[in-house]
Amino acid sequence: MTEQAAVTGTTHSFQAEVSKVLSLVINSLYSNKEIFLRELVSNASDALDKLRFKGIADPSLLPEELRIRIATDEDARTLTISDNGVGMTAEELVENLGTVAQSGTQNFLSQLEQGADMNLIGQFGVGFYSGYLVADRVDVVSRAAGADTANRWSSDGQESFTVEPAQRDEAGSDVILYLKEEHAEIATGWKLRNLIQKYADYVDHPIQVEVERPAPEDEEDAEPTREWETVNQASALWQRSPSDITDEQYEEFYKHLTHDWEPSLARTHFKIEGTQLFRGLLFVPKRPPFDLNDRDRRRGVRLYVKRVFIMDDCEDLLPPWLRFIRGVIDSDDLPLNVSRELLQDSAATRVIRKQVTKKSLDLLESLAKDKKDDYLDLWEKYGTVIKEGFHFDPSYKDRLASLLRFSTSAGDEVIGLDEYVDRMPFSQPAIYYAMGASRAAVESSPHLEGLLDKGCEVLYLTDTIDQWVVDNLSEFRDKKLVSAMVGGLDLDEDDSDDKDAESTPETLGEFGDRIKSVLSDNISDVRKSSRLRKSPVCLVVPDGGVHSHIEQLLRAGNAEMPRTKRILEINAQHPLIMNLQRLHSTDADADELAKWFHLLYDQALLSEGSPIEDPALFASRMTDLMTSATAADAAG
Numbered sequence: 001m002t003e004q005a006a007v008t009g010t011t012h013s014f015q016a017e018v019s020k021v022l023s024l025v026i027n028s029l030y031s032n033k034e035i036f037l038r039e040l041v042s043n044a045s046d047a048l049d050k051l052r053f054k055g056i057a058d059p060s061l062l063p064e065e066l067r068i069r070i071a072t073d074e075d076a077r078t079l080t081i082s083d084n085g086v087g088m089t090a091e092e093l094v095e096n097l098g099t100v101a102q103s104g105t106q107n108f109l110s111q112l113e114q115g116a117d118m119n120l121i122g123q124f125g126v127g128f129y130s131g132y133l134v135a136d137r138v139d140v141v142s143r144a145a146g147a148d149t150a151n152r153w154s155s156d157g158q159e160s161f162t163v164e165p166a167q168r169d170e171a172g173s174d175v176i177l178y179l180k181e182e183h184a185e186i187a188t189g190w191k192l193r194n195l196i197q198k199y200a201d202y203v204d205h206p207i208q209v210e211v212e213r214p215a216p217e218d219e220e221d222a223e224p225t226r227e228w229e230t231v232n233q234a235s236a237l238w239q240r241s242p243s244d245i246t247d248e249q250y251e252e253f254y255k256h257l258t259h260d261w262e263p264s265l266a267r268t269h270f271k272i273e274g275t276q277l278f279r280g281l282l283f284v285p286k287r288p289p290f291d292l293n294d295r296d297r298r299r300g301v302r303l304y305v306k307r308v309f310i311m312d313d314c315e316d317l318l319p320p321w322l323r324f325i326r327g328v329i330d331s332d333d334l335p336l337n338v339s340r341e342l343l344q345d346s347a348a349t350r351v352i353r354k355q356v357t358k359k360s361l362d363l364l365e366s367l368a369k370d371k372k373d374d375y376l377d378l379w380e381k382y383g384t385v386i387k388e389g390f391h392f393d394p395s396y397k398d399r400l401a402s403l404l405r406f407s408t409s410a411g412d413e414v415i416g417l418d419e420y421v422d423r424m425p426f427s428q429p430a431i432y433y434a435m436g437a438s439r440a441a442v443e444s445s446p447h448l449e450g451l452l453d454k455g456c457e458v459l460y461l462t463d464t465i466d467q468w469v470v471d472n473l474s475e476f477r478d479k480k481l482v483s484a485m486v487g488g489l490d491l492d493e494d495d496s497d498d499k500d501a502e503s504t505p506e507t508l509g510e511f512g513d514r515i516k517s518v519l520s521d522n523i524s525d526v527r528k529s530s531r532l533r534k535s536p537v538c539l540v541v542p543d544g545g546v547h548s549h550i551e552q553l554l555r556a557g558n559a560e561m562p563r564t565k566r567i568l569e570i571n572a573q574h575p576l577i578m579n580l581q582r583l584h585s586t587d588a589d590a591d592e593l594a595k596w597f598h599l600l601y602d603q604a605l606l607s608e609g610s611p612i613e614d615p616a617l618f619a620s621r622m623t624d625l626m627t628s629a630t631a632a633d634a635a636g
């Protein structure tokens with residue numbers, strides 16, 4: 001039995017996920033059912049693009065004109081969308097229209113069950129089934145390019161579909177919708193034109209509908225004639241001049257390209273005439289794709305060469321840290337037979353990527369300047385991705401730096417570095433930041449006490465990736481970026497009135513040495529602190545060291561991560577420290593002291609929101625000390 005015979009003339013069950021999608025689509029109360037046209041015309045247009053691409057290697061496959069035709073039959077209540085594109089074999093009909101890629105569907109199903117918009121359908125690669133929003137049966141008659149037989153796929157969208165031999169004169173597909181009674185008006189000519197203009201004007205292939213031309217009056221016995229008329233502009237939108245394109249046209253094109261249902265957040269449309277001649281139309285989606293952080297997923301722009309579709313998800317033309325941008329690049333200079341491999345390390349790719357990166361940065365900067373709210377919205381969604389740029393493309397770090405936004409100690413407002421520097425007091429020597437796992441954790445961290453007391457604003461860096469930012473950005477507008485958690489911070493430096501010669505780090509003397517020897521497994525040094533006000537101690541990172549929450553994260557992923565011993569900073573003015581110092585001067589070797597020092601260390605960890613290393617030991621030390629304290633009280 002041939003493979004063809006194996007799949008034709010038989011009834012096939014839909015894959016379970018498809019049945020679920022279908023039943024949700026069929027029973028959907030979703031009112032905007034017209035979106036089916038966008039999805040099916042998109043599929044037809046993709047089929048034409050695929051054939052045009054195949055035609056580069058084998059021109060004999062190409063018809064005279066690639067086009068989409070939409071025919072209606074009011075009596076039979078059908079709507080037929082035909083393309084003379086790449087078509088499908090019987091196996092492809094079974095595979096493409098009976099199964100779906102799992103990951104996307106599950107996600108779609110769960111989002112739909114939570115009440116998501118049916119418009120999502122295309123984003124998950126199940127756009128074909130939107131036909132069942134308006135039809136109770138769909139047939140697809142298809143003939144693959146290069147094959148000489150055709151097949152009919154047919155299903156009422158319940159549990160199964162059939163595939164059987166059929167007749168078709170040329171390669172391509174007819175998708176025939178048997179409209180539900182309540183959607184009969186779609187089969188009327190005027191409604192159809194309207195829908196095409198609304199949902200498919202951006203398509204760069206002609207979309208034709210049949211029109212009746214009355215017989216010329218001067219000719220006797222002449223019959224009215226029917227002919228196909230193109231109803232869309234059928235020119236690639238990105239090739240038109242921006243001044244000729246309306247917002248609605250841009251946005252409809254965007255929806256076609258991305259299957260998004262909301263308008264984009266921002267766009268840029270440009271022409272580059274340098275070493276590489278190309279046009280670009282790029283969009284920032286309002287909502288991140290559901291798999292933005294799935295690094296295995298292909299993404300990027302759609303590549304055309306001289307108006308011919310070459311490939312989707314062309315990653316090489318965009319840096320990874322702009323992976324949320326969608327759009328089209330149409331090159332005049334790349335060869336038509338360009339492949340992913342060829343693109344990967346070609347000089348042309350690098351030139352295009354550089355220009356595309358610059359244009360994208362222009363877009364982000366202008367949004368940040370002119371539409372602050374939109375920019376903050378964008379930053380909230382894509383900020384963590386953009387920050388990867390500091391690591392992957394440090395050459396853009398200055399432009400990236402002004403795009404950064406942070407929450408700060410000054411309130412709920414999210415600000416940029418420019419704003420920070422503009423409003424910092426003249427005497428403030430640096431830009432201060434605190435790094436931690438969350439705003440709540442950094443906000444209450446003892447490290448900030450001194451800075452806040454001095455009236456300095458502190459930026460909160462709470463993304464893991466912020467480490468990459470500060471690794472690559474040491475200063476901004478000639479102001480150093482200084483961590484509130486790092487050893488080198490010396491707040492006494494700029495007001496010598498406060499400065500007391502006794503409080504230099506070295507002068508903790510033997511008391512400091514004792515602490516250091518008791519805690520030698522945990523800390524690298526002991527110092528007097530200039531940053532503490534209310535708290536007795538805190539732990540700071542040695543200059544150039546890794547922040548502890550980053551270290552914890554890294555260790556969670558990689559057990560080999562060495563532990564950085566931090567410096568214990570002591571607030572010498574704190575009553576607790578003064579008491580301990582007194583205790584030490586009466587009996588330098590008292591056992592009690594060691595317990596207090598361990599507790600101090602654990603307390604430094606707790607106050608910055610870090611886990612303590614041995615909670616059981618902490619509890620037993622606490623109990624011992626509480627017992628002796630209460631015994632002393634009871635005796636007194």
Ligand code: ADP
Pocket residue numbers: 039043044047083085086087088096097122124125126127128129172173
């Ligand atoms: P998507 O288009 O997102 O992959 P669909 O459910 O819309 O998801 O379509 C599934 C597959 O069926 C397509 O990827 C394509 O391979 C095939 N297909 C659909 N319509 C056509 C058509 N008109 N011509 C050729 N292939 C088609």
